[in-house]
Amino acid sequence: MKTLTEEILAFNKARGWTEGNRDARNLAISVSLEASELLEHFQWQSGEQAVANNRESIMEEAADIYIYLLQLADVAGFDLDEAALAKIRKNALKYPLPAGEHQ
Template identity: 45%
Template sequence: MNETKNILKEINQFRDERNWRQFHNEKDLSLSISLEAAELLELFQWKSSEEVVDNKRDRLAEELADVLIYSYMLADNLEFDINEIISKKLVKNAEKYPIGKSKDNNDKYKDFN
C-alpha cells in the first residue's frame, strides 16, 4: 500500500512541477491510456512475442510504464484506491471464471458450457 502511495506521489509531483494537472481530466487520461496501449501493441506488430520480449525489453518497459502512469493518474482523479479496485475485480473475475471451467481453457466465460 505504501509503495502505491509513494509512486503516485512521484507521478503527481512530476505532473505538478510542469503544471500539467489542467490537462489531465478523466477523458484525456482515458484517451492517453488507450494511445499508450496502442504503442505497446505496436511493438508486437508483425513479430512473435519472443522476438519482442527478447529484443525490446527496454521499450516494453517504457510503454507499459506509460500505460500504468496514466492509469494511476486516472484512478487518483477518481479517488479510487488502486489495490482495492484490483482486489474487487479479481473477486468478480473468479466468479466469472471458476477454476473448474476455466483452467487450461481460454474461452470467454460466456462460452462455458
C-alpha cells in the same frame, strides 16, 4: 502505490502539467494511446521475439500506461490496487475452478 501516485503528481505539478488536460477523459485517452504504442512492438513478430528485440521500449510503454492509470484512478477517486483485487474476486466467481481443483 500511494507513494508512487504522489511522486507522479509532484512531477507533473513541478512542470505545470496539472492544469487543463488532467481529467478522466484525457487520461483514459492517454491510456489507450500508450497501449497502442505498446502493441506496435509486437506487430509482425512473436511475443518472444518482441520482448527479446524491444524489451526496454516495451517496459517504457508499460510504465507509461501504468502512470496514466494511476493518475486516472486518482482523478476518479479510487484505489487501483483495491479495484484490481475486487476484479480478481469478481472473476473468480464468474470463472470458478473446475470441480476437484483447488487454488
